[in-house]
């Protein structure tokens with residue numbers, strides 16, 4: 001279980017608080033207006049932002065003493081964090097070893113991950129020679145190999161067209177199912193939440209609310225969320 005226990009952080013004149021938990025293996029959308037604190041919530045988990053008060057716990061363990069790289073967390077951003085000077089295979093291999101000194105077995109794992117995301121034959125390309133969707137697949141293959149138990153997505157697929165985005169969300173759901181990852185996905189698109197996330201955290205008025213079932217929430221949104229969705 002991922003727990004935000006009596007957590008609060010203040011950034012200038014903005015404050016965010018959270019007191020909630022997310023079940024292990026859950027897929028949860030994080031929605032709220034622009035500037036409501038969605039990225040801030042993820043940063044508290046990834047460790048890029050320390051809380052002023054409270055704790056973030058994973059399986060009962062306080063994550064605060066752990067630096068971002070030591071946390072059981074992978075993060076996907078919109079730019080997919082691909083290194084332009086490295087090949088597709090090397091970008092994926094970073095998920096196994098940051099110094100890329102891979103064993104024979106690890107090279108095979110990279111090849112399997114490439115196959116898994118439908119990029120067989122593209123191992124030696126540089127990211128610039130891939131489409132946006134293919135770049136997303138590389139990022140997902142790396143996540144698959146990292147196999148960290150918590151996966152955070154910050155509008156990772158928002159630059160993709162609707163059909164491609166749906167394809168990526170479905171692939172992500174398969175990969176998360178395979179690794180058993182607990183996923184928090186920031187999105188501005190309620191359709192993404194419906195497609196991918198059985199539960200949703202709404203951030204409003206400086207507070208991240210406990211996850212609720214996505215379908216009923218979006219079918220009958222509370223007034224603040226209704227305004228934001230333009231429904």
Ligand SMILES: Nc1ncnc2c1ncn2[C@@H]1O[C@H](COP(=O)(O)OP(=O)(O)OP(=O)(O)O)[C@@H](O)[C@H]1O
Nearest residue numbers: 011012013014032033034035036037038039040041
């Ligand atoms: N380092 C900082 N110092 C001061 N204020 C900050 C800092 N970082 C973020 N903020 C403020 O915190 C608030 C929440 O920002 P955050 O990026 O979490 O929002 P968001 O919901 O992810 O927004 P968006 O949907 O536009 O990406 C914003 O009002 C932002 O201006």
